[in-house]
Amino acid sequence: xxxxxxxxxxxxxxxxxxxxxxxxxxxxxxxxxxxxxxxxxxxxxxxxxxxxxxxxxxxxxxxxxxxxxxxxxxxxxxxxxxxxxxxxxxxxxxxxxxxxxxxxxxxxxxxxxxxxxxxxxxxxxxxxxxxxxxxxxxxxxxxxxxxxxxxxxxxxxxxxxxxxxxxxxxxxxxxxxxxxxxxxxxxxxxxxxxxxxxxxxxxxxxxxxxxxxxxxxxxxxxxxxxxxxxxxxxxxxxxxxxxxxxxxxxxxxxxxxxxxxxxxxxxxxxxxxxxxxxxxxxxxxxxxxxxxxxxxxxxxxxxxxxxxxxxxxxxxxxxxxxxxxxxxxxxxxx
Numbered sequence: 294x295x296x297x298x299x300x301x302x303x304x305x306x307x308x309x310x311x312x313x314x315x316x317x318x319x320x321x322x323x324x325x326x327x328x329x330x331x332x333x334x335x336x337x338x339x340x341x342x343x344x345x346x347x348x349x350x351x352x353x354x355x356x357x358x359x360x361x362x363x364x365x366x367x368x369x370x371x372x373x374x375x376x377x378x379x380x381x382x383x384x385x386x387x388x389x390x391x392x393x394x395x396x397x398x399x400x401x402x403x404x405x406x407x408x409x410x411x412x413x414x415x416x417x418x419x420x421x422x423x424x425x426x427x428x429x430x431x432x433x434x435x436x437x438x439x440x441x442x443x444x445x446x447x448x449x450x451x452x453x454x455x456x457x458x459x460x461x462x463x464x465x466x467x468x469x470x471x472x473x474x475x476x477x478x479x480x481x482x483x484x485x486x487x488x489x490x491x492x493x494x495x496x497x498x499x500x501x502x503x504x505x506x507x508x509x510x511x512x513x514x515x516x517x518x519x520x521x522x523x524x525x526x527x528x529x530x531x532x533x534x535x536x537x538x539x540x541x542x543x544x545x546x547x548x549x550x551x552x553x554x555x556x557x558x559x560x561x562x563x564x565x566x567x568x569x570x571x572x573x574x575x576x577x578x579x580x581x582x583x584x585x586x587x588x589x590x591x592x593x594x595x596x597x598x599x600x601x602x603x604x605x606x607x608x609x610x611x612x613x614x615x616x617x618x619x620x621x622x623x624x625x626x627x
Contacts, residue, residue, distance in 0.1 A: 298368030298601070306363045351620045358613030365606035381588040382421030383483045384439055386475055387412055388468040390490035390518075391455050392430040393538060394548035397491070399524035401571055408489045408518045409450055411569050411576040415487075416443055416450070418580055421588070425475050428453060431462030433471040465490060465499035465558070469513070473506055481510040482587060487579055488558070489569075491519040492551030500554070503562035512586070513562025514579055515555040518569045523549030 297303065389412070395405040416424060424446050426437040436457075437449045468488065476484045486506070492515075503513045526538040526548050538546045552568070559566040567578040 296370045298370060300367060302363065302367040306360075306367075309363075347620060351617050354613050354617035354620065358610045358615075358617060361606050361610035361613060365603045365610055367603075369602045369606055370600060371602045382419070382423065383485055383583065383586050383588060384423050384425070384476055384480075385419070385583060386425040386427060386439070386472045386486045388427040388429060388433070388472055388486060388488045388490075389436075389453060390430070390463060390468075391428045391453060391457050392463045392491075392493070393455050393461055393528075394463065394491050394493055394526050395518070396455050396527050396529070397519060397524040397548045398527065399520040399522065400518055400569065403527075404491055404518040405453070405455060407569050407571075408516070409453060411516075411574065412487075412489065413447060413450055414574065414576045415580050415583075416446055419443060419583075422583070426450065426453075427468055427471050427475070428457050429464065429468035429471070430455075430458040431460035431464055432458060433464070433468040434458065435471060435475060439475065463490065463493045466502040469499060469502040469506055473509060473511060476509075476511060478509070484511045485514065485564070485583060485586060486511055486562075487514045487516060488555075489516045489518060490555070491548060492517055492555045493548060500558050500561045503558050507561070507563045511562070512564045513559065514564035514567070514582060515559040515562070516567050516569060516575075516579065517550050517552050517555045519548065519550030520570070521550055521552065523547040 389405075389408060391405065395403070395408070397404050400407045421441070423439040423441050424437075424443065425435070425439040426446070426449060427433055428436045434457075436453070437446060440446060465488065469486070472486045506513055524547065525545055528536060528538050540546055550568075552566075556566045565578065565582050567575045569575055
């Protein structure tokens, strides 16, 4: 396959070619008139030693050389060039809590938006690691499979909201179980999960699951988003007058950060605990923990691009133009 970096130059070539054809026809017409009116003796004196065959070949070589020169100026790119890039890193999965309690605003602008911002900061500084995303509430789902396309990861991250999973609640163990299914089971290390949540585990099996994950080579870091004081849970797009979530008795629900449980979970998972709050950007603690892990060559990352070949066209052009320049047009003396 051939492509051109500057295809518009070829349009100028077409315009030049049309002009050249018209010019040749006009010149040929006038040359015939001049040739008929020319004195035969003068004609013989001027053109007796001119080799018409050589002259034609000289013109052909020059024209071909100019054509290749124009193609060279258009920047031809032929085929593809595939270059392997060796990347070293780990497989990293973010498990993001999207339960309604993540709408609480004790962390500004909300727990979920703060979490997304801090995760985005981590992703922007990764080098070679593959990233995946799990979203969970009362159930969990693989939202983004492992990828090294960080730009796509950022787009997926931006789209996360608390309406993604209708089954509400917070089941940390199901998030851990889903994460374990994402990683390569043949690897006994190079795997890390970052659990980002307010810690309201309604099922209570997360710590045991984190320990099970560690035994299979998955390090689990936990990140708490929220405050011990807690906050009411806003309800968006609700037609009723109640602006905050209430229990079955009509009492307002206050969502509080369960920090002790998240610390215990991180210890069971062989990781660290960090907290996203209103003051500091704590993502560096998680990023440092990931950077300090042993890295491996995850996969050969392949990228393709066209290979410039203007040099070849320029060389061919030079050969034809040189041949046309040095080719004699006079007959040899006998």
